[in-house]
Amino acid sequence: MAKTATYSLISSQTTSGSSTTVITFSSIPQTFTDLVLVVNGTAVSGGPDLKYTFNSDTGSNYARIAFYGTGSAAFVARDINQTGTNTGYLGTSNTTNILNVPDYSNTTTYKNIVARINAAIYLGTWRSTAAISSITLTIVSSSYASGCTFKLYGIEAYK
């Protein structure tokens, strides 16, 4: 049997103007092993969190732990029973977020998100055994600046 491996761009979006507050990736193919979401850009103001929800679930089914450094001190933060997982961040200078969602299409386990942002690592959990078919990124108390890019990749394991 031929071996295959892919790291494929599923979909990408780029903001125009400065009023966008929600980005959604829907109808995510279920043919990959893991998902990787790369976000790059700035917020219009402040240093807002990016809140992720899956499959339009806005119930209190999310948790997060964050480990981060500010440049002068190190912190850890913990949230449970949230209506989204705040595992993202955009500043007013160019910011990069890389989220990994392993085994997103399984229907047996809850889903985890591992995110690298600035000098931080976040782990989020969505308490649902459903396969992830959509991802929504909501910027909290701000908006996406023009030119923010959002790229969703699928990784298929080498067979």
Added chain:
Amino acid sequence: MALQLFKIATVTVGSAGASTIDFTSIPQGYTDLMLAYSVRVNRSGTTFTQLGMRVNGASTNYSTTTLSGNGSTVTSSSNITGYFGYESSSMNSTNSTGNTFSSGQIYIPNYTSSNNKSALIDFVAEQNATAANAILSVALWSNTAAITSIALNEPNNNSNFDQYTTATLYGIL
């Protein structure tokens, strides 16, 4: 579906060592860059030392914020230096356990854009001895030029990279 992670180039240091590792004429047809490396240098009298990285030969407009741990202490720092992510690395050096190399990965999205360039840098240096480092960093190059070259070196003492040091540059669509 087509593979969209491409190896642009790999450098493997030979027995003579190397003072620099250079990626030049980087193709501009990708969206993001990822640099993965396994490094060791021959700086005498040290267990770990910093990795220097410059893009497009620039020596200014870099800043870094770092979160690091050494097994007993966690610290965070900010720096403005002449290197991309200067404090975000900790290369195994002469006094570290033999044959141990540190590993790192740098992800630079939108490297051809006309925006300033940010990067996420992850670095680990383990030697199965008392000292070790795990580092998470963000680095910013405040320059709107597209990145066309990346150069690595050991800037504190201009030591050589040891044999078997490797660095691979990937382009991502």
